[in-house]
Amino acid sequence: MAEVGKRKPRVDAYDKATGRTKYYEDLMPREALFARIKHSEIAHGMVKSIDTSAAEAIEGVVKVLTCFDVPNIPFPTAGHPWSMEQSHQDVADRLLLNRHVRYYGDDVAVVIAENEVAAVQGVRALKVEYEEFPFVLDVQKAMEDGAPQIHNAYPNNILKHTSLSRGNYEEAIKEPGLIRVEGWYETPSVQHCHIENHGCYAYEENGRIVVVASTQIPHIVRRVVGQALGRPWGEIRIVKPYIGGGFGNKQDALYEPLCAYCSTQVGGRCVRLDCSREETFVSNRLRHAIRYHIISWLRPDGTFAARKLECFSNQGAYSSHGHSIVAKGLGAFPQQYQCANVVGDAYTVFTNRPVAGAMRGYGIPQAMFANESHIDDCAKAVGMDPLAFRHKNLMEVGYEDPFSKNVNYFDSYNQCLAKGKEYIDYDRKIAEYAKETGPIRHGIGVAAFWYNTAVYPIALETSSNRMQLNLDGTVTMQCGETEIGQGADTVFAQMAADVLGLASYRDVNVVSCQDTDITPTGLGAYASRQTYVAGFSIRQTGLLLKEKILKRACDLTRQAPYNIDIVDGNIVRITDGKKLMTLSELAMTAQYDPVNSEHITAEETYTIRNNAYSFGCTFAEVEVDIPMCKVTLTNIVNVHDCGTLINPALAEAQVHGGMSMAIGYGLSEQLLFDEKTGKPLNNNLLDYKLSTFMDHPHLEAQFVENPEPTSAFGTKSLGEPPACSGAPAIRNAIYNATGVAINENPITPHVLFKYFTQEGLIEE
C-alpha cells in the first residue's frame, strides 16, 4: 500500500488552478445555435395558445418550438439505475415542453436562434395565453380533499405513502411514568448552487444524436434521452467532460432531452442550451422541503419506550427522485436511536412548487434537522446533558439492520462524539456559558448523523472498469464513475497504483471524460458511492491486468509465477528482490513481438451487494446577539468515520464543503415563494443567502478510521455525510445559548426575531 492513505495533490489540480480544464462550454462548436426557454408565468394552468409570430420575425431566430409541437412521450428524469421490474421504475411524468403547466417556471416553449440576444428577445416576444387553475404550495394543504389536482393519476396529490412499524407502539406507550415529547419540525427548499450551471449542447452525427452535458450520470442520461425522444438508446451518445459541481442537481436528466430534441428539429445542427443561475434555482431541482412530526415516549432514565414519526415531503410539480428521498429518512429513524417500538409514515406530495430531486444527503439533512433537534428536546425533558443522552441512546455496536443487512461493526458514534467533545472543549465551555446573562450569549450544540453508502439493496450497484498497459509502463484507466469536482479521479488513481504495484498514482492516467460510446458502463456520481463502488472494479480489473502482465513476465524472464511480482513499476523476483525488467520493457516487448503481439488490457464489471454505515457528528459553537437577532458561528467541527481514508487531504476538503453547505442550511438559505402567485422570490445569488467565506469560522474536519470490512479498500461514504449534521448542531447551540428551541431552518434573523419576541427575550 504505497499511495492509498497519503495526502496526494489532485491529478487535475494544475489545470484547474490555471483555468485550462475544459468544461462543456469550452468544447462547444462556435457555430452552435442558442436555445432559450420560455417559462410559465403562472403556477398552475393550461396553455391555450402561443403566438410565435413576433418571435419568428426577429432577425436571427431560427425556430420556435412550443408545447404543441413536442412528442407525447412521458419520460422519467431521476438518475436512478434502470430496474427490470416495472414497479420499481421511476414515474414517467415529464414531457419536453408542457401544455399543462404545474409550477411558476415550467417549460412551455423554446426559441432557437443564431445568437443569444436574438434567442432572449424571441423568448420575450412569445405571447402565451393560459387558462389559470388554482394552485397549492403547502405540502399538507395539497393533501386535503378539494386541493388543486396536479397529476390526475395521484388522488390528493400523494405520489407515494409508505409506513414502517417495529414492535408495538400502541402497547408500549401504556408503560407507566413515561414522558411524552412532541415536536413539529420544518425544513426549507434549498438549491445546490454548484458553481457551473447546468447546460449542454447537442448535434446529430451519422444519424445518431450526440449530447455533451454537464451531468453526474452520463449513462443514465443516455437512457432518458432515448426514452424522451422515442429513439433506441444506442442511437444516443452522451459525453461528460469536467463539470463544475452537481451535488445531486445533475443526478437527473435536466435539459439534455430538450436540447437533443431541438437539434433534431433544426436538421441536426448543433444547439446549445445553457441555464442561467435564475433558471437553475427554479427549473432544475431543489432539495425537498420536508415537514416532520415526532412523538417520543421517554422513560425517566432517558431511554426510549416508543417513538412515532410522520413526514410530509414537498415534491413540487414533477416526480423526479420522488419518494426515495423522504423514505431514506424514514428508514434511518428506527436505526439511529435504540427504541424497540417505532411507527412511521412518510408521504411524498405534489405541489405547484419547482421540482425537488436529489441533493447532497438525499433526505438525511432534513431528517437529521428534525430528529437531532428533537433529541435535544428529549434530553431537556429528562434533564440530561444532550451529549450524554446521545451516548446512551445511539445505535448499539453490533446492530444489524434487517433490510439493508448493514452492521454497526465499530463504536463509531461514541468515538466520533468523544473526539468532537475534546476539540470543542465541551465540558468547560458548557459550564462557563451556563452562567451567562445579558444580551450576548454563547452556546454549544451537538448533532449526530446516520448515513450509509451507495444504494444497495434498493437499487442495482454495479461498477465497470477498463485498464490498458501503455508502452511507457503507465496505465490508462476508464471508470464508469464520474469526476464531478470531488476528486474521484485522484483516489481512483491512488487505488489503481497500489493494486498494480506502480511507483506513483501519477502513473495511472484516469480518463476523466465519460463518453457512453466508449466508457465502460457505470451509473455515475451519487449516493456517496464513487470511491466505495469503483474500488471493487478497480481492484478486480487491476488484478486481472496484473495477472496478464505477470503471465507475460513469466515467459520473458523464465521465472515461476509465484516468484515474481510488480513492485514500483518493475517486474521483481521477490525471492531475492532482483529487478528483472521494467513495465515499459515488458509492454514494448509484448506489443512488438513479431510472433505473438499483445496489447495488454483488462476490463471487468463487479456487482456490489453490500452497503456500509457511515456515521459521525458535528459540534457547533455560537455567539448570539439577542437584541440584533444575530447568530455568529464561532467554531465548528465535524468528525466522521468513513473507514480508511484514501486521501486525507481530499477527505478534509470534502468535509469542508459539506460543512459549508450545512451552515447555509442552518442559518441562511431558503428559496421563497410568493403566496399569491407561486412565483419564486429570490432565485438569484444576491437574494438567496448562500453563506460566504465571511460567514464561516475555521472548518475543522476530523476522522476516526475503522476500516470497512466489506470494502475493497476499507473505505465507505464521505460525499454526503458532511452536509447532514451541521444545521441541527447549530440549532442546538442556539438552544443551549438562549434556551429557545427553534424548530425550523434556516434560523435567520427574521426567525430569531419571531422567537425572541415570543419568548420575551426582546421587547416588542
Added chain:
Amino acid sequence: MYDMSALYEAKSVQDAVRLRLEHPEAQIIAGGTDVLVQMREGKRAGKSLISIQKVNEMRGISIDEEENIRIGSLTTFTHITNDPIIQQYINVLGEAVDMVGGPQIRNAGTIGGNTCNGVTSADSASTLHAWEAIVEITGKNGVRRIPIKEFYIKAGTVDLRVEDGEIQTAILIPKASYENTWGHYIKYAMRNAMDIATLGTSVNARLSADKKTFERVRIAFGVAGPVPMRALNAEAFINGKDVTLENIEAFGRAVLQDINPRDSWRASKAFRQHIAAESAKRCLIESVKLAGGEL
C-alpha cells in the same frame, strides 16, 4: 452578450453632456455593476449606453478651495476606503462603502453610480445623508449644487435633468459638516459579504469641548423608507443633552417616530423598526467613543 443598441464613450464632462443631449434615451454607465446586471435581467434590454468610464476628471478625492472634501463621482469604493483624506476626516464613509458587495464590485462600482441609482439600500447613501453631502451636477447650463436630500426625489429617481444634459460630477462634504465630527455605520444584512442592506444606519456626533454634551448628532437610515432618510425627531431629542447611556437609549427609541420601513418579503416592518432602534443606539455609542467621550 448584452442586448444593447449602441455604446457612446464620453471623453470629458462636456462631451458627456453633449452625448446626453444628443441621446436623451441613453443610459449612463460608469462602473457597470448595476446597469449591466439590469440589462442582463431584461430591464434595460435594447437600450443605448453612454459610458463615462474614461472621464478621468471625475475621478479622485481632494480638498477644494472652500475646504470641502470633493469626491469625484467616478471614484470607486475601493479608492474611497483607502484614501487618506477620507480616512482622516470621514472614516465612516470609507468603512460604509467597504461593505458593498465583494472586492470585485468595490473595485468597479462608483459612488456616483451608487447615488444616481436612487436606491434606499445604497451603502454610501445613509452616510452621505447623515453628513449632509452636497451633490454637484453639471449640464448644458453649467454647474449646480444641491443638498443630497433634495437630490433624491423618490425611489429610483434622482434630480438629474435629461433635457439639460445633466450628469452628476462630484459629491462634496462641507467643512462645517466634517469638522470635529466622528461617525459610525452599521450595515445590517443577512450575511457578512455579497449582500444588500436590510437596514443601513449611519450616525455621527460632535461633542462639546468637555465631551459631556451632544452638540450635534445626525442620523440617517437606508431602507427605513423609499429613499435614504434622516431621523430628525431623534436628532432634536438628543442635541444639547448629556452624554449618557440613558439618553442614547431614548435616542434609539426616538427614531421610530421618524422612520417608515415597509413590510416586504425581505423583512417585516416590525423587524426593521426593531433593528433601527438598536442600531441607532449602537452607532451613537460608537460615535461617542470615537469622539473621545465616555459612557
